[in-house]
Structures are given as C-alpha cells and as structure tokens.
Amino acid sequence: MTIAPAPIAPAPIAVALDAPDLDTALHWAEAVGPHVSTLKVGLELYLAHGHDAVRRVRGAGGGRDLFLDLKLHDIPNTVAGAARSVAGLAPAYLTVHATGGTAMIRAAAEALPQTRITAVTVLTSMSEQDLGDIGLAGPALDAVRRLSVLSVAAGARALVCSPHEVAAVRAEVGPDIRLITPGVRPAGAALGDQTRVATPEQALADGADLLVIGRPLTGAADPGAAAAAIAAALSV
Numbered sequence: 001m002t003i004a005p006a007p008i009a010p011a012p013i014a015v016a017l018d019a020p021d022l023d024t025a026l027h028w029a030e031a032v033g034p035h036v037s038t039l040k041v042g043l044e045l046y047l048a049h050g051h052d053a054v055r056r057v058r059g060a061g062g063g064r065d066l067f068l069d070l071k072l073h074d075i076p077n078t079v080a081g082a083a084r085s086v087a088g089l090a091p092a093y094l095t096v097h098a099t100g101g102t103a104m105i106r107a108a109a110e111a112l113p114q115t116r117i118t119a120v121t122v123l124t125s126m127s128e129q130d131l132g133d134i135g136l137a138g139p140a141l142d143a144v145r146r147l148s149v150l151s152v153a154a155g156a157r158a159l160v161c162s163p164h165e166v167a168a169v170r171a172e173v174g175p176d177i178r179l180i181t182p183g184v185r186p187a188g189a190a191l192g193d194q195t196r197v198a199t200p201e202q203a204l205a206d207g208a209d210l211l212v213i214g215r216p217l218t219g220a221a222d223p224g225a226a227a228a229a230i231a232a233a234l235s236v
C-alpha cells in the first residue's frame, strides 16, 4: 500500500498578480491558488478591469484571501470614500500609504472595519539613497519604525515593510499586528527593482506573517510548480 504524502497547507504567501491582462491573471491565480493563502490584486489589474476582474481572479484561485493593494494616499475624506467603494469585495487586506498620516489611516480603518487596513511604510524598492533624496534621511529602519507605530495607533491592523526591518517592527508592535514583507527573493532570483530583500525562509524566521512574492512565481515557466516548491521549502 502506498501512503499518499500529507497535503501541504497553503503557504503564507500573497502572490502579486501584476498581470498585463485578465486572462494572464486568471491563469496565474488558478495555477498558484492551491499552494498559497492569499492572492494580491494591485493597481495594474484593478485599474484596467475593476471589481468584476477581482471577483473572477479570486474564484479562479479557489477563493483565497484577497489582498487589495491600491496603496491609497489622499485626504481622509477621499480615502474613506475609496475604502467604502471596495467594501463589496470584502478584501482581507487593503493597503494605504503610511505617509498619509494618522487621520487618513483612521478614516480608512473606520470606513472598512472588517478589513485589515494595511499601512505600507517604506517601499521595498527604495534604497537609503532614495530616501535621502525625498528628505527622509537616516536609516530606512528609523522611518519604518516610526511609521509602523503611528499606523497601528491610527487603526492599521497590518503593516508592509521589508524583510530587513521586520524583526524590529515586530518588537515595536507586538504579536497581533500582521507583518507583511514584499522584497522576497529565493536565493539566486533576479532582484528586479527591489533593493531591501531577503529569502522567503529568512523573512519568515525574522517574524513575517505573510510574504508577498510576484515575479519569481509569475515569471516562472510553471508558476504553479514554482509556488509549490516555495511552499514545500517553507513547510519543513
């Protein structure tokens, strides 16, 4: 009698479905859905195809958690309205830029209480040099910590930071806030435009709850197999 291998639980990965068209996004969602906990729909897909596409992608992926990455950043009244506009999609996560400040984050959290308003601290594509150029001189870690504390006080229930800062942020905000790290690259994978990066294993070991991974999966010849391989590596 052969004993079937125990099924591997979906990995704590949000796949970034940054696709140029809806068919590609549906294909990716179907392929990676069995292996991951979350599907991330961002501006590229949302702006071109809207709510209906988000619903279809989610269906193709087997109803995984929806991470709606719209990175809202505007005055509080406008952000509250935008948050209410996506309530029907029931996203598990909705991103806002932490630099929008306390009132803006609070407005989003009050407008969408069932969703984890997710504050993006300092984009993982930005280097220390980039931060200096926009007047945020000093180590990225300082800005990330400051924005994390402010965001949580304003009602954010999840934070996006790079794997480099996740341990320090965890120490700052405690166990109940979900920490999400993009800038995740399997060893040897192309960095693309990301600068503050680590491997999936390292990001989880340092305290991340959810890893955002896009091109290393969606750019693979077989995105489903690539997702299965990372999920298997993380489950050991």
Ligand SMILES: O=C(O)c1cc(=O)[nH]c(=O)n1[C@@H]1O[C@H](COP(=O)(O)O)[C@@H](O)[C@H]1O
Pocket (backbone or CB within 6 Å): 016, 017, 018, 042, 069, 095, 120, 122, 123, 124, 125, 160, 161, 182, 183, 184, 192, 194, 212, 213, 214, 215, 216
């Ligand atoms: O909010 C995000 O998800 C995000 C924040 C951040 O600081 N850096 C970052 O890369 N992201 C998103 O994470 C995904 C990363 O994709 P890859 O670089 O292809 O793995 C993209 O969809 C980005 O929009």
